[in-house]
Amino acid sequence: MTATTTQESLLNELYDGIPLEVRLELEKRERTRKTRQGETLLQHGLTPDKLTLLNSGRVEISVNSSGHEVVLGTAGPGKTFGMRRAITGEPAEITVTCLEECEISEIAVAEFQAVLRDNPQLYFVVAKVLSADLKIVDELLRSCSRRVSSAVRAKNVREV
Amino acid sequence: MAVAYNLQIVENCLKCTHREQRLFCDLPHEALLELQKIKATSVYPKGTLLCLEGQPPRGIYVLCTGRAKLSTTSAEGKSIILRIAEPGEVLGLTAAVSNTPYEATIETMESSQANFISQEDFVTFLREFPEVGMKVARQLTHNCKCAYSEIRSLGLSNSVPEKIAKLLLHWAEHPLELGRRMNGEIPIRVTLTQEEIAQFVGTSRETVSRVLGDFKRRGYLRIKGATWNILNKPALENMVTT
DSSP, X not given: OBOOOHHHHHHSGGGTTOOXXXXXXXXXXXXXXXXXXXXXXXXXXXXXXXXXXXXXXXXXXXXXXXXXXEEEEEEOTTOEEOHHXXXXXXXXXXXXXXXXXXXXXXXXXXXXXXXXXXOTTHHHHHHHHHHHHHHHHHHHHHHHTTOTTHHHHHOOOOBO | OOEXXXXXXXXXXXXXXXXXXXXXXXXXXHHHHHHHHHOEEEEEOTTOEEEOTTOOOOEEEEEEESOEEEEEEOTTSOEEEEEEEOTTOEEXXXXXXXXXXXXXXXXXXXXXXXXXXXXXXXHHHXXXXXXHHHHXXXXXXXXXXXXXXXXXXXXXXXXXXXXHHHHHHHHHTSOOSTTTTGGGOEEXXXXXXXXXXXXXXXXXXXXXXXXXXXXXXXXXXXXXXXXXXXXXHHHHHHHOOO
């Protein structure tokens, strides 16, 4: 367990534009570890208890339903996962799988929510993270052009 | 109270009777006072373009009454409806928050009241009032959920009839109050044209017309103007595999 370095933290969308003291508060709560290839960071339908910050490596993002898999794309360093859970408490809509060995930092949702309560200005960053997620999905909708089953058939991995 | 396009205009958010039911507007008194200062109320007729895809963000619209469609253009140049916004939604949110061009063209589908807030004022409002930040975050998570659902739908639906059945079942979740459940029928109000339904499910208007005709022949659906009656919900549910 090590704290993420400031240089790494600056890469993450969660830390982009937040006051230094809030960033330090969050960094104090980080648990950083390596993952193995194929490890699932977020599982569709389950309620994650951690916010995951991807520091290095690449992950695949997919949506599962009735045994089918629709690959939305891949993501690299700087992406945050689990934000929807932290805000609404709802289960994850997506599955995130490591394509290679990755380094991630995790913050317990309860701890993140406590920092959020004490630092409501963080909501603006939360909104930016969620906006970025929404842009990705909207872009995919646009590119797929609603071609029936195309996403399943082609598994068109797109850069996120 | 002023009236335009048959809409009663609510100029004062503090006096709005719908506030508590709306995703964004149920704010504390102090925040509402500030909202009242920074918003500009307007009423728009059906077919008004509130913003265009690709335009730099000017601000957001809080949709007070009416509905609006969010559409985009596919790589093939086709118009695609991303979603239909309901009263209480904030439109143009992603662009305003991330300071990027509008993601979609937003067009009113009926006479609508919307409160405009400039991007600068909105971002300040968001930073100063945590409750606003929370509402915005919740709205964005809601939008994300809808978009993921749409992705699932487009990736996993096998046929146009299935997709139209899904759409009808979705609309049936919000039936018209008048005559609700009469004889097991579910009345819904549909203001989309067949062309727009085609844009929604990714097919041609002709195919939509053919599928709806088939649904009518089978006794699943009755259409009278903008009021449609779902006559056999279980049959539509059986068509949906995901």
